[in-house]
Each structure stands twice: as C-alpha cells, then as structure tokens.
Amino acid sequence: xxxxxxxxxxxxxxxxxxxxxxxxxxxxxxxxxxxxxxxxxxxxxxxxxxxxxxxxxxxxxxxxxxxxxxxxxxxxxxxxxxxxxxxxxxxxxxxxxxxxxxxxxxxxxxxxxxxxxxxxxxxxxxxxxxxxxxxxxxxxxxxxxxxxxxxxxxxxxxxxxxxxxxxxxxxxxxxxxxxxxxxxxxxxxxxxxxxxxxxxxxxxxxxxxxxxxxxxxxxxxxxxxxxxxxxxxxxxxxxxxxxxxxxxxxxxxxxxxxxxxxxxxxxxxxxxxxxxxxxxxxxxxxxxxxxxxxxxxxxxxxxxxxxxxxxxxxxxxxxxxxxxxxxxxxxxxxxxx
Amino acid sequence: xxxxxxxxxxxxxxxxxxxxxxxxxxxxxxxxxxxxxxxxxxxxxxxxxxxxxxxxxxxxxxxxxxxxxxxxxxxxxxxxxxxxxxxxxxxxxxxxxxxxxxxxxxxxxxxxxxxxxxxxxxxxxxxxxxxxxxxxx
Ligand SMILES: Nc1ncnc2c1ncn2[C@@H]1O[C@H](COP(=O)(O)OP(=O)(O)OP(=O)(O)O)[C@@H](O)[C@H]1O
Ligand SMILES: [Mg+2]
Numbered sequence: 001x002x003x004x005x006x007x008x009x010x011x012x013x014x015x016x017x018x019x020x021x022x023x024x025x026x027x028x029x030x031x032x033x034x035x036x037x038x039x040x041x042x043x044x045x046x047x048x049x050x051x052x053x054x055x056x057x058x059x060x061x062x063x064x065x066x067x068x069x070x071x072x073x074x075x076x077x078x079x080x081x082x083x084x085x086x087x088x089x090x091x092x093x094x095x096x097x098x099x100x101x102x103x104x105x106x107x108x109x110x111x112x113x114x115x116x117x118x119x120x121x122x123x124x125x126x127x128x129x130x131x132x133x134x135x136x137x138x139x140x141x142x143x144x145x146x147x148x149x150x151x152x153x154x155x156x157x158x159x160x161x162x163x164x165x166x167x168x169x170x171x172x173x174x175x176x177x178x179x180x181x182x183x184x185x186x187x188x189x190x191x192x193x194x195x196x197x198x199x200x201x202x203x204x205x206x207x208x209x210x211x212x213x214x215x216x217x218x219x220x221x222x223x224x225x226x227x228x229x230x231x232x233x234x235x236x237x238x239x240x241x242x243x244x245x246x247x248x249x250x251x252x253x254x255x256x257x258x259x260x261x262x263x264x265x266x267x268x269x270x271x272x273x274x275x276x277x278x279x280x281x282x283x284x285x286x287x288x289x290x291x292x293x294x295x296x297x298x299x300x301x302x303x304x305x306x307x308x309x310x311x312x313x314x315x316x317x318x319x320x321x322x323x324x325x326x327x328x329x330x331x332x333x334x335x336x337x
Numbered sequence: 338x339x340x341x342x343x344x345x346x347x348x349x350x351x352x353x354x355x356x357x358x359x360x361x362x363x364x365x366x367x368x369x370x371x372x373x374x375x376x377x378x379x380x381x382x383x384x385x386x387x388x389x390x391x392x393x394x395x396x397x398x399x400x401x402x403x404x405x406x407x408x409x410x411x412x413x414x415x416x417x418x419x420x421x422x423x424x425x426x427x428x429x430x431x432x433x434x435x436x437x438x439x440x441x442x443x444x445x446x447x448x449x450x451x452x453x454x455x456x457x458x459x460x461x462x463x464x465x466x467x468x469x470x471x472x473x474x
Contacts, residue, residue, distance in 0.1 A: 050371045075370060079378045080443070086450040087433050087442030094433075 008041060013055040020059065042089065045081040049074050102162070106134040109165055112172040118144035122215045124336050125150075126305030128313050129275075129329040137164025138275045138327040139171050145182045148215050154331055155208040156227065156275040158249075164327075167204045171196070185210045185223035186260040189247065193225065193258075196251035206250040209273055218265045218335060223258040225250045228276040231294060233301070235268030240294040243271060270305070270334035272297060277326030281316045288319065297332075305332040340399065344384075346419075347393035352384040355396040359415065362398055366411050368473050375451045376413060376471055382448045383417035383467055391421020391465065401470060412453070412472040420464040427459055 015034060019027030038048060053071040057063055117125045129138055137157035144150050155171055157164040174195040178188065188210050196206055209230060211222035224245025232243045247258040265271070281288050296315050300308045309330045317324065342362070344355040359380040363373045380396060387394035397416040402409050424430055433446050442450075445467075449455040452469040459465040 046371050046374055050369065053370075072370060072374075075374045076378075079374055080441070082375075083378070083442035083447040083451065085442070087447065090446075090450065091433055 005041075005043070005047075008037070008043065009051055009054060011037075012051045013058060016052075016055050017059060044085050046075055046078045049078050102134050105162070105165070106131075109135055109169065112169060113140065114142050118142050118150055120144070120148050120150060120215050122218070122336055123150060123213065124305045124332075124334040126307070126309040126332040127330075128309040129327070130313065130324065131160075131327050132277065132324040133161055135162055135165035136327045137161070137168055138277065138329040139168045140273075140329055140331060141172070141175055147182075149182060150213045150215070150333070151182070151188075151210070152213070152273065152331065152333065153208060153210045154227070154273045154275060154329060155206055156277075156327070156329075158205040158207070160327055163204070167200055167206065170200060171206060171208075174199075182212070184260060185212055185221050186258040189223050189225050189250070189258040190256065193248075193250045193256050194254060197254050200251050202251075204251070207276075208250060209245060211271065211273070213265070213271075213333060219262055220265050220271055220333075221260055221262045223247060223260050225256075225258060228274055228279060230274055231272040231297070232263060233270045233272065233297070235266060235270075240272075240298070243273075265335045267335050267337040270301075270332055273331040273333075275327060275329040277324065277328040278316065278330055280326055281320055281328075282325055283319045288316070305334050308332055342398045344396045344398070345393070346384045346387045346396055349388065351396075352381060352388060355380050355384045355398070358396075358398050359413070362400060363413055363471075366400055366413055366473055368413070368471070372471065372473070376415070379448045379451050379469060379471075380415055382443065382445070383415065383469075386445075386465075387417060387419045387421070391419035394419025394421065394464075403472075410472055412470050414468065414470045415452075417467045418464070419466075423461040423463050423465055424457075424459040425461045427457060431457070 012034065015027065015030045019031065049071060053068070057068070113129065117127060119125070127140060129136065129140055131138070137160045139153070139155040139157070141153040142150065153175065155168070157167045157171070171192075174192055178191055183191065189208065192208070200206070205226075207225055207227040209222060209224045209227040211220055213220050222243070222245055225247045226249035227245070229245075230243035231240045233240050245259065245261050248256045279288065279290055279293060293312070296312045297308060300311045303311065309332055312330060313328065316328070342358040344358050345351055346355060356377045360373055360377050363376045368376065380398075384396050387396070395418050397418065399414050401412045401414045403412070429435055430445055431449070433442070435444070445457070448469060452471045454470040456468045457465070
C-alpha cells in the first residue's frame with residue numbers, strides 16, 4: 001500500500017532533522033532508503049523539492065527569503081524531470097500491456113504447432129522447437145495419411161519476433177488449406193510457394209524443407225526451398241552426410257519448381273532436419289561448425305530421438321550461455337531397427 | 338477573484354505573461370507551490386506551441402468550480418486557442434515520444450499528465466483549441 005503523502009512528509013522531516021543533528025552516515029543511509037520509498041509511492045521530483053522546503057521551513061523559521069525563493073526556482077527546474085518521470089511511468093504501464101498481449105499471442109502461436117507427433121511403428125521421432133524470444137519464426141508440421149506415410153515440414157521465417165510469428169501463422173494456414181490428398185514434396189512446395197508469393201509481404205522470406213516418409217518401402221522423399229540443409233546419418237558406416245535440397249526460397253517468384261530427392265532409409269539410419277537457429281548458434285568463438293553439431297548428435301545417438309534433440313538443444317544452449325539468438329528447431333526421424 | 342484573463346501570445350513575452358497570469362490565479366485559488374509550477378509549466382508548453390506553430394493565438398485563464406455534496410471544488414482552467422495550421426494527426430501527437438524535440442515527457446502528452454482534465458480540438462487549416470483544468474485537492 002502506498003503511504004499517504006502527509007505520512008511521507010512527516011517521515012522526511014524526521015529523518016532530515018536527525019541527520020542535521022547528528023550528521024552521520026546512518027542519516028544518509030536513511031535518506032537513501034527514503035529515496036526508494038519515494039519511488040515506490042510514485043512521488044515526482046518536484047514534490048521531493050517541496051517536501052524538503054516544507055521541512056526546512058519548519059526547522060528554520062527565519063529562513064532568509066532568498067533561500068526560500070530559490071526553492072521556487074529549483075521547483076521550476078525540476079519540472080522537466082517531473083514530466084520525464086511521468087512519461088517513464090506511463091511507458092512502463094504500456095510496456096506491461098504489450099507484454100501481456102505478446103504472452104497471449106505466444107500462447108496462441110503454440111496452438112499452431114502439432115499437439116502430438118503421429119506415430120508409426122517403424123519410426124522414432126524427436127522434435128524440439130524453442131523461440132529465441134516469446135514468439136517464434138520457426139514452424140514445423142506433421143501429417144500422417146491413410147497409408148501411414150508421414151509428412152514432415154520444417155520452415156524458418158527469415159527474421160524473428162512478432163513479424164516472423166505473424167508470417168508463420170500464415171504458413172500454418174496455407175499448409176492446412178492444401179488439397180486433401182497427399183502431395184509429393186516438390187508439388188507441395190510449388191503450391192505453397194504460390195500462396196506465399198500472393199499473400200506475404202515481399203520483404204518476408206520463408207525457407208522450408210518438406211519430406212515424406214513411406215514406411216512401406218522405407219523411402220524418404222524430400223524437397224527444399226532455400227532451407228538450411230539437414231543431415232542424414234548412416235548407421236552402417238556410422239557417418240553423417242548432408243541432406244541438401246536445392247530450391248529457391250518461398251515467395252520470390254510465382255513459378256518456382258522444386259526438385260525432389262529421395263533416400264532409401266536402412267534400419268538405424270536417421271534424418272535430421274533443422275532451422276538455421278541451430279547452426280547459427282553463436283558462441284564467443286563465432287558460429288558453431290556443422291561438424292560440431294553432428295558431433296553432439298553422434299554423442300547421443302544411442303538415445304531415443306526425443307532425448308537426442310533435447311540433449312543437443314541443452315548443449316547448444318549452454319554453449320551460448322543460455323541465451324538463444326535465433327529460434328531453434330530440430331527434428332530427428334529414425335528408422336527403428 | 339479575477340474572473341478571467343486573456344493573454345495574447347505572439348512573442349516569448351506573451352508566453353511569460355500567460356505564465357504570470359496563470360501563477361497569479363493559481364495562487365489566489367490556493368494551489369500549492371508544486372501545483373503552481375505544474376500549472377505554469379502546462380501554460381508554457383501550450384503557449385510555446387502557439388508561438389512556434391501558429392505564430393499567434395491566445396491563452397485564456399479562468400477560475401472554475403464544481404459543486405459536490407462534500408463541498409465546492411476549485412480549479413483553474415486554461416484554454417489555448419489559435420487560428421494556425423491545426424494538427425493533422427491528433428492521435429499521433431498525443432503519443433509519447435512523438436514531440437519533435439524528442440522531449441522527455443514534455444509536449445502535449447506531458448501537459449495532459451500534469452493536469453486533471455485535457456481536451457483538444459484541432460482542424461487542419463483552421464486552428465487548434467486546447468482546454469485543460471487542474472483541480473485544487
Ligand atoms: N497550436 C498548434 N498548432 C499547430 N500545430 C501544433 C500546435 N501545437 C502542437 N502542434 C503540432 O503538434 C506537434 C506536437 O506538439 P508537442 O508540444 O507535443 O511537441 P513539440 O512541440 O514538437 O515538442 P516539445 O513541446 O516537446 O518541445 C508539434 O510538433 C506540432 O507539429
Ligand atoms: Mg511543444
């Protein structure tokens with residue numbers, strides 16, 4: 001509860017008087033504590049000047065007129081601070097309001113992401129997606145069709161924060177409005193590219209990798225739109241290779257076509273999809289190397305997919321001093337033995 | 338109690354006269370010296386805007402009262418009137434941080450916060466009228 005102004009007045013007079021009598025550090029310490037109280041009670045600078053004048057008028061009834069007048073002068077000078085102080089308060093309130101709005105929006109955005117990952121017996125899937133601030137410019141999506149084929153998308157909106165998040169919600173909507181029947185990755189990106197080209201501001205770019213895993217034949221088909229290459233882990237040779245798909249970023253030109261690639265997936269092999277927040281993880285020594293990332297993944301490869309991505313995230317977060325600079329998303333799909 | 342003073346503003350002298358008239362009346366009404374400083378600061382800001390943007394106009398200062406069940410509330414009402422260029426985007430100038438001076442909390446939003454009531458009317462090409470009241474508590 002705020003103390004009443006008259007209470008503050010009384011208290012000020014008391015501590016000032018004590019100080020004037022004893023002139024010691026304790027008195028000044030009380031003044032410092034009082035200054036916190038003044039702020040807590042939202043007392044503006046010009047009011048502090050008048051507190052002071054009131055107090056010394058009481059102690060020194062025959063204060064020279066000139067000294068008294070000088071306070072009028074000081075009061076005027078303090079008015080600028082008074083106005084700045086009020087602005088600060090109102091900006092703080094506004095910031096709180098904005099923060100609340102962003103929290104609501106961030107919660108809403110979470111609902112855009114798949115609530116659960118579809119499961120098929122032959123696949124072990126792990127996903128982690130963490131925004132750098134409250135809202136994310138990364139997006140991922142899973143679908144399972146009637147043949148148990150798993151479609152997986154990972155997208156990265158260039159830029160971050162609220163604008164990227166707005167753009168991300170558009171991508172979500174565009175993905176949902178694609179034709180019902182399963183599209184091949186290349187065709188899907190072509191469709192999406194047209195939507196983005198028509199609906200998203202020309203200064204917003206979206207990269208995406210889309211893949212489809214067919215568990216009947218264990219083939220992974222994929223296409224990419226300027227997206228950060230993923231990795232393919234080969235169990236037999238115990239090595240990583242780049243999972244690269246050539247293609248223009250979404251939304252640049254209307255009639256982009258996307259080449260489709262495919263891989264035969266053997267037991268124990270896994271596919272790693274990521275957003276550039278993973279590789280652009282910056283430490284004091286610069287960006288981490290992609291090899292470093294594969295080393296981390298390799299270190300945890302004996303664990304279930306979800307635990308691999310969790311652990312890799314933890315390691316990279318730690319490397320950056322627990323401050324993410326970009327939205328971070330990492331997906332692993334492993335063919336079970 | 339003086340009923341009303343009209344001060345013409347076309348020079349910095351006008352700004353000072355408006356402040357003076359405001360201070361005199363504020364004293365008469367019984368405002369504390371802190372409130373007096375607030376009222377004159379508000380007058381300064383409004384008068385300077387007239388001087389800078391409308392070239393000339395007037396500041397009207399009057400005592401106002403409101404009768405409540407608990408008694409009579411006294412206040413001071415300041416009206417700044419000009420036939421200058423007007424303000425095109427009022428909403429924008431009422432936002433913090435818009436002032437050209439980059440003024441920390443100064444300008445019209447600052448005046449609004451210093452006073453208890455604030456009302457602005459402005460038509461581009463016709464002029465501006467700002468009314469603001471401070472009540473003596
Ligand atoms: N009487 C007026 N007539 C025309 N335009 C005005 C008038 N008063 C204010 N304005 C316009 O509104 C803007 C904002 O005014 P405000 O007093 O808030 O800030 P400022 O005068 O720009 O800076 P400051 O007052 O902080 O030095 C001014 O820059 C001016 O363009
Ligand atoms: Mg101004």
